[in-house]
Amino acid sequence: MSKDGSISASVIKRLPRYYRFLGELQKEGLERISSRELSERMKLTASQIRQDLNCFGGFGQQGYGYHVDELRMEIGKILGVDKHFKTILIGAGNLGKAIATHINFETRGCNLIGIFDINPKLTGEVVGNIPIRHTNDIESFCEANSPVVAVLCIPKANTQAIADQLVNLGLKAFWNFSHYDLSIDYENIVVENVHLGDSLLTLTYATNIITSTDTDNSEEIE
Ligand code: NAI
CATH class of the missing domain: 1.10.10.10 (Winged helix-like DNA-binding domain superfamily/Winged helix DNA-binding domain)
Structure with a gap:
């Protein structure tokens, strides 16, 4: 401490x-x-x-x-898992659907209450018991339900604009999967940028180290 x-x-x-x-x-x-x-x-x-x-x-x-x-x-x-923060997910494509289906939000203090996508063809489709809503409905939904956390699974180019809109609607926390290092210049807003690719690169680096050593050794033996 x-x-x-x-x-x-x-x-x-x-x-x-x-x-x-x-x-x-x-x-x-x-x-x-x-x-x-x-x-x-x-x-x-x-x-x-x-x-x-x-x-x-x-x-x-x-x-x-x-x-x-x-x-x-x-x-x-301490982590706040007893808080059940109301959570929405933006972008119901491959990643968004996988996250909505496979992540247990409730045991991590978040309660997924809404899923939104800009593609009208997805409106009404149900993912993990939650119907996908069109992004046009985000504002009224947020006014009625006051979500706190947003999960962003949208393309890079749209991320900042959506995040700014959500901040104005009262959201406080962003679990951001888009390939964009979101930073928000407001007080009391938190962002967790997740890049699975960075994790893989860390592994690639470690693999590079151990295999280079193997190569060196084998060359010595030969
Ligand atoms: P996808 O193309 O299957 O889905 C994207 C969805 O976002 C589509 O349904 C699209 O209609 C929707 N969308 C686009 N603009 C929107 C907006 N302004 N508001 C609401 N919805 C919107 O793509 P996928 O595979 O699901 O990936 C999503 C994003 O996540 C991509 O940018 C991808 O590069 C990134 N990604 C990040 C990973 C990570 O480790 N952080 C891993 C895999 C993908």
Whole structure:
């Protein structure tokens, strides 16, 4: 934790992983876990785990470890998964439909209540129990339902304009999948840009490193 009491970004970044692992432990029926066992599963050091969780008041007990349900509930509260933020998705193409269908929004604190697309041919099609609405209806829908989070699955060129419109309609958070690094110059608006391609490039880099070493070795042997 920093001097002003705020939690460091690196700790916050690890919380979803703690939350996910603890969920898996719950499914296994585990009631408690020591920081050593948790560290072995998560490939983090036990002291890292203690340090991280101490930022929020500890939760663990000497000689007992962590109570799985309690710790997951507390981390969930910190993450805000109990808030059920109303969420809309813009762009019901291949990616938008996959996200609407395969991501469990509710367990992550978001409640998907509307899907919009500019293509009139998609209007009325149902994706994961939600009918696709035309983008012409975004304004009236937002006025009636006050969504907070928007998932953007639209082409790059349209992203900034849609985001600006949604900010004016009161949306506060953007989970942006379009290939555009969205930045919004308003206070109290948050953006999470997601680029699966960047993740693949990170893997490509690591693959390049290990295979270059292999090549070097094999050349030496030959
Ligand atoms: P797609 O062409 O299947 O779907 C895009 C949808 O957005 C279409 O249904 C279209 O009618 C709609 N649309 C376009 N402008 C709109 C607007 N102003 N308002 C509402 N709807 C609008 O494309 P796909 O495959 O679903 O990809 C969507 C975007 O996500 C693309 O820009 C793609 O490059 C990007 N992408 C990003 C990834 C990532 O890791 N961030 C991974 C894959 C795709």
